[in-house]
Amino acid sequence: MQLLSSEAIMGRRIGIVGAGISGLLACKYALTKGYHPIVFESRNTVGGVWTQTLKTTKLQTCKPFYQFSDYHWPSSVQTLFPDSQQVFDYFQSYANHFNLLKHIRFNTKVVSIKYEGPSDQDIQSWALWGGNGDPFGDKGKWIITTLDLLSQSIENNTQVMEVDFVILCLGRYSDVADMPEFPSGKGPDVFEGMVMHSMEYSALDYENARNLVNGKRVTVVGFQKSALDITIECSNTNGVEHPCTIICRTPHWNATEFFPWKRLYSNRFSQLMLHKPGEGLVLNLLASVLSPLRWGMSKFVENDIKKKQPIEKYDMVPDHSFLQEMSSCSVATVPAGFYENVEKGSIVLKRSKTFTFYKEGVLLDNNSTTHDHMEAIKCDLVIFATGFKGDQKLKDIFASPGFQDCIFGSPSNTLPLYRECVHPRIPQVAVIGFSESAANLFTSEIRCRWLFELLDGKFKLPNIQEMEKDVLEWNKFMKRYSGKYFRRSCMGALHIWYYDQLCKDMGLNPNRKKGFWAELFEPYGPSDYA
Ligand SMILES: Cc1cc2nc3c(=O)[nH]c(=O)nc-3n(C[C@H](O)[C@H](O)[C@H](O)COP(=O)(O)OP(=O)(O)OC[C@H]3O[C@@H](n4cnc5c(N)ncnc54)[C@H](O)[C@@H]3O)c2cc1C
Ligand SMILES: NC(=O)c1ccc[n+]([C@@H]2O[C@H](COP(=O)([O-])OP(=O)(O)OC[C@H]3O[C@@H](n4cnc5c(N)ncnc54)[C@H](OP(=O)(O)O)[C@@H]3O)[C@@H](O)[C@H]2O)c1
Numbered sequence: 001m002q003l004l005s006s007e008a009i010m011g012r013r014i015g016i017v018g019a020g021i022s023g024l025l026a027c028k029y030a031l032t033k034g035y036h037p038i039v040f041e042s043r044n045t046v047g048g049v050w051t052q053t054l055k056t057t058k059l060q061t062c063k064p065f066y067q068f069s070d071y072h073w074p075s076s077v078q079t080l081f082p083d084s085q086q087v088f089d090y091f092q093s094y095a096n097h098f099n100l101l102k103h104i105r106f107n108t109k110v111v112s113i114k115y116e117g118p119s120d121q122d123i124q125s126w127a128l129w130g131g132n133g134d135p136f137g138d139k140g141k142w143i144i145t146t147l148d149l150l151s152q153s154i155e156n157n158t159q160v161m162e163v164d165f166v167i168l169c170l171g172r173y174s175d176v177a178d179m180p181e182f183p184s185g186k187g188p189d190v191f192e193g194m195v196m197h198s199m200e201y202s203a204l205d206y207e208n209a210r211n212l213v214n215g216k217r218v219t220v221v222g223f224q225k226s227a228l229d230i231t232i233e234c235s236n237t238n239g240v241e242h243p244c245t246i247i248c249r250t251p252h253w254n255a256t257e258f259f260p261w262k263r264l265y266s267n268r269f270s271q272l273m274l275h276k277p278g279e280g281l282v283l284n285l286l287a288s289v290l291s292p293l294r295w296g297m298s299k300f301v302e303n304d305i306k307k308k309q310p311i312e313k314y315d316m317v318p319d320h321s322f323l324q325e326m327s328s329c330s331v332a333t334v335p336a337g338f339y340e341n342v343e344k345g346s347i348v349l350k351r352s353k354t355f356t357f358y359k360e361g362v363l364l365d366n367n368s369t370t371h372d373h374m375e376a377i378k379c380d381l382v383i384f385a386t387g388f389k390g391d392q393k394l395k396d397i398f399a400s401p402g403f404q405d406c407i408f409g410s411p412s413n414t415l416p417l418y419r420e421c422v423h424p425r426i427p428q429v430a431v432i433g434f435s436e437s438a439a440n441l442f443t444s445e446i447r448c449r450w451l452f453e454l455l456d457g458k459f460k461l462p463n464i465q466e467m468e469k470d471v472l473e474w475n476k477f478m479k480r481y482s483g484k485y486f487r488r489s490c491m492g493a494l495h496i497w498y499y500d501q502l503c504k505d506m507g508l509n510p511n512r513k514k515g516f517w518a519e520l521f522e523p524y525g526p527s528d529y530a
Pocket of ligand 1: 017018019020021022023040041042043046047048049050053057058059060061066108109110111169170171172173174175397432433434437438439440441444
């Protein structure tokens with residue numbers, strides 16, 4: 001094991017793309033280790049997704065699970081679920097506290113990153129990451145091309161910079177909208193009203209958003225957090241006079257704000273019930289023996305949700321299990337008053353697998369097998385709360401088609417990232433914040449910790465073949481438990497097992513509790529790893 005000298009560290013340039021929580025954490029860890037990071041951020045401030053949210057958006061994760069290990073929430077924030085302004089202020093204050101702002105170039109968009117070094121063919125023949133197992137490699141550099149978004153001059157608005165390592169913290173829930181495709185003549189082009197994506201709506205301030213929907217017949221597409229939040233906002237503005245329609249393709253086991261059952265899935269015992277990536281015979285047998293309990297626990301939570309929300313009455317009971325919802329990080333918090341507004345009539349719930357547009361609104365395909373019943377919904381504004389294409393954003397930042405294909409992988413598999421951080425065949429690059437967990441801030445923090453121990457030479461990665469094997473094991477796990485949402489690469493139901501692996505790599509004891517029973521049954525959270 002060879003540790004880098006301080007001269008060697010100082011001489012290495014690290015480029016970080018994005019100044020959301022992942023980029024801020026990467027910057028802070030880089031500084032702590034003595035590097036000189038340069039952060040590129042296309043927005044004019046830190047905070048990423050939290051810079052453009054609805055006024056009503058709050059943290060869905062409770063405060064203690066969404067905080068920096070070395071910089072806790074201020075005592076002035078009393079609530080368990082801070083609102084978006086409080087979250088944004090907290091991130092700004094973190095950036096100020098650790099003096100990160102001077103390392104960030106705002107209004108600077110990274111257009112591409114290009115590898116200059118060995119050819120694609122050489123890279124494919126490597127047995128070790130970077131050719132020699134050194135995270136900085138010994139042969140290549142990355143060329144980062146940036147666009148100054150404030151520059152008036154077209155000739156001088158791009159810059160090129162050479163770095164030794166790139167950390168991509170682009171975020172997966174912003175910038176690139178996932179817009180459904182429609183057959184020709186049945187898409188938004190035939191609609192006479194207005195169409196927008198949730199990210200455009202979220203970018204409006206409260207007054208403008210209110211004015212936009214005021215008095216309009218609004219239809220929202222989607223049934224996850226953005227859709228629920230926009231729908232409640234519209235329905236509160238327009239009341240029963242102009243009800244807001246929400247089109248749901250897949251009902252979900254969404255929760256109320258006070259929802260203690262997620263904790264059932266955050267101890268080691270709950271993880272024994274799952275088949276794990278690369279598990280041995282004993283763990284495999286145990287997971288099989290405990291499978292009735294796994295089923296029972298999921299049913300228990302489903303029944304509780306059915307009791308607390310009128311989802312049976314409105315035909316919104318999901319076909320999949322609560323376990324799948326947890327495993328795919330898809331448990332959204334239902335905004336207060338949502339089903340009350342459904343009851344009053346200011347929200348109209350519609351289930352439809354597919355839909356198309358016509359001149360005056362949308363046509364719902366209520367019977368997808370025979371296509372014999374299309375229900376027309378007249379509307380003035382359609383808001384697509386249909387999610388984002390984070391994988392596309394990640395792919396597009398690479399200049400080389402070879403690396404683009406590598407990072408994107410196959411759409412029928414998860415993104416092939418080892419430890420959800422590095423691609424075995426893309427040297428000198430790490431990705432932080434792509435794969436999800438129930439508490440994303442902490443997950444990005446422990447990944448940054450892991451990455452900088454790796455860059456520091458505290459441990460080595462296994463050879464490429466072993467890393468690829470591990471990636472496939474996780475891919476199998478995600479597909480088994482997350483259903484069609486496997487590409488979210490969520491750690492939600494197996495986060496302790498995942499953190500165990502990071503801890504073992506870093507030479508830390510993965511068992512963080514005191515005593516056998518605490519280890520087995522107490523919930524694990526960020527404070528266990530501080
Ligand atoms: C509205 C909302 C609420 C959420 N609530 C929760 C929650 O309660 N709990 C939870 O755990 N998770 C939540 N999430 C998930 C959220 O994505 C993470 O918690 C976290 O904020 C992501 O941070 P990030 O830094 O990884 O990405 P982002 O916040 O998306 O930041 C990425 C940054 O990279 C910049 N960038 C991207 N491309 C480029 C480029 N080419 N050049 C320069 N800059 C670039 C972007 O401008 C952005 O600032 C929420 C997400 C959304 C959208
Ligand atoms: N803290 C907060 O208050 C808050 C607020 C907003 C967002 N967020 C977070 O931000 C992330 C993104 O959330 P999101 O709601 O924007 O996106 P999302 O979780 O990806 O949900 C997309 C929704 O759109 C639906 N959809 C996609 N394509 C469709 C199509 N062609 N036809 C009909 N429906 C379609 C999906 O249905 P299927 O299920 O059938 O695919 C799903 O209901 C999540 O992690 C979320 O938790 C948090």
